[in-house]
Amino acid sequence: MRVKAGGRRPSPRSGRGGGRDLDALAAVAAAGPGADPLDLAAGLHEVSLVTVTDGADGEPRIGMLETIRHYALERLEQAGDLDDTRRRHARYYAGVAGPARPYRPGEPRIMSPAG
Secondary structure: OOOOEOOEOOOHHHHOOOOEOHHHHHHHHOOOOOOOHHHHHHHHHHOOOOEEEEOOOOOEEEEOOHHHHHHHHHHHHHHOOHHHHHHHHHHHHHHHHOOOOOOOOOOOOOOOOOO
């Protein structure tokens, strides 16, 4: 990928997954310590690699066209980074989900924080 976003090379790692929040983008893209995910998103948006919309909570959500996402995943695979990126993706969302309470028969199957 030769296009530079905000003076940096856009990471194909941002191709993992669909719409996400800024924290997820930073975690999955391995932006590095101290990296501002808003700068990363703005740089990718500047070169039309992602879309930025407001989420239901008013926070920015990052989206990517399927063709761009497939290309990014292809590049990750070629570079040998796909498994590592998938692990970061899973680790981030496992942390977001937090410890799950086991399902008990008769309870509604609604996803909610344990408590």
